[in-house]
Amino acid sequence: MSSYGEQIAALPIHWDKKGNLKVLMVTSRDTGRWVMPKGWEMDGRKPWDAAAIEAVEEAGAVGYISQEAIGSFVYEKRLDDGSVMPCRVQVYPMIVEKLKRSWKERHERKRKWFSPKGAAKRVHEPELSKLLTSLSDRPRRQPILRQLLRRV
Helix, strand or coil: CCCCEEEEEEEEEEECCCCCEEEEEEECCCCCCEECCEEECCCCCCHHHHHHHHHHHHHCEEEEECCCCCEEEEEEEECCCCCEEEEEEEEEEEEEEEECCCCCCCCCCCEEEECHHHHHHHCCCHHHHHHHHHCCCCHHHCHHHHHHHHHC
């Protein structure tokens, strides 16, 4: 049995009018730090579908999500009882088609677009920071993003 909790995350992205890749981040409900929309895997759902649901609930982001993870990272999740559980998070890139004005957690979180490097500077997890930084150099050349762009 894994000693990690298994979670999924959406990596909502889009290209701005100048052709620069942007990453949508949300604040966490407890500490207010910048994170990606993420959560626990959901029974009866594919992991990428669960990640897409988290993107809608936490960021109001709707779009095309990859069925292949672009990477993963580990972090320590503080549980309601105060204990800490290490979690491994599979990250699924998602090309955002639209942002809803009204979404489930809009009163609990802020959302903001960042450059990949800007997002990387704001997260606390070294593996996630490295993943985000890797998107800043020729993101359209990344195999998983290339595949996703073909489907859009």
